[in-house]
Amino acid sequence: GAGVSQSPSNKVTEKGKDVELRCDPISGHTALYWYRQSLGQGLEFLIYFQGNSAPDKSGLPSDRFSAERTGGSVSTLTIQRTQQEDSAVYLCASSRRQGANNEQFFGPGTRLTVL
Amino acid sequence: GEDVEQSLFLSVREGDSSVINCTYTDSSSTYLYWYKQEPGAGLQLLTYIFSNMDMKQDQRLTVLLNKKDKHLSLRIADTQTGDSAIYFCAERPSYNTDKLIFGTGTRLQVFP
Numbered sequence: 482g483a484g485v486s487q488s489p490s491n492k493v494t495e496k497g498k499d500v501e502l503r504c505d506p507i508s509g510h511t512a513l514y515w516y517r518q519s520l521g522q523g524l525e526f527l528i529y530f531q532g533n534s535a536p537d538k539s540g541l542p543s544d545r546f547s548a549e550r551t552g553g554s555v556s557t558l559t560i561q562r563t564q565q566e567d568s569a570v571y572l573c574a575s576s577r578r579q580g581a582n583n584e585q586f587f588g589p590g591t592r593l594t595v596l
Numbered sequence: 597g598e599d600v601e602q603s604l605f606l607s608v609r610e611g612d613s614s615v616i617n618c619t620y621t622d623s624s625s626t627y628l629y630w631y632k633q634e635p636g637a638g639l640q641l642l643t644y645i646f647s648n649m650d651m652k653q654d655q656r657l658t659v660l661l662n663k664k665d666k667h668l669s670l671r672i673a674d675t676q677t678g679d680s681a682i683y684f685c686a687e688r689p690s691y692n693t694d695k696l697i698f699g700t701g702t703r704l705q706v707f708p
Contacts, residue, residue, distance in 0.1 A: 485638070512694055523600070523684060524639075524698035537693050572639070576694070583627075583694060587639040 485588035487573050493594045494563055502558045502591045506575030513556050519569040563595045598622045598689050600699035607705045614672040616702045618685030626691055630670045631684040680706045
């Protein structure tokens with residue numbers, strides 16, 4: 482079956498512009514996660530959804546970042562007034578949230594470059 | 597706080613064993629994971645261990661967990677060039693959240 486897909490794969494934007502990043506989880510996965518991978522750093526948790534609600538959004542760096550999920554499926558991460566420090570690879574993952582280990586399946590990521 | 601540390605690089609000869617180490621700070625960790633990231637590919641779960649276990653073996657992979665010292669290791673036996681990748685250690689800090697806390701990743705380079 483299809484894996485987690487993300488679009489666009491690459492996004493170059495000017496400082497101050499807004500961007501939207503999209504994630505399509507694996508069909509049937511109820512949980513969806515957003516992480517950020519900056520150059521030379523590990524993955525940084527941003528937010529996760531269970532269904533359409535976000536039990537944990539503690540990782541969002543500032544109020545310029547927001548995310549929503551509709552229909553228990555697609556999610557959009559929005560960054561307003563982008564800054565150069567927002568440049569990173571944004572990774573989405575999904576899981577069934579069943580089983581002992583709750584394995585998260587990752588998408589290929591969106592590489593965001595803010596000029 | 598929640599913090600996961602790894603060394604940045606490891607270089608091994610093909611056929612030798614590789615040991616990648618990870619330390620974490622959260623004493624309430626529930627599960628610990630090893631993910632692999634190959635160039636141009638997404639993260640792939642390699643293996644995981646529950647926090648009340650000491651060891652888990654899965655073919656060429658052996659995970660050791662020292663909960664007292666908050667130390668996790670991944671041993672890859674008979675390392676192959678195809679094992680060259682970045683390996684991330686991650687922890688799930690509690691049962692109350694599904695988020696994972698990742699380390700910075702260890703780049704494993706295997707040379708002939």
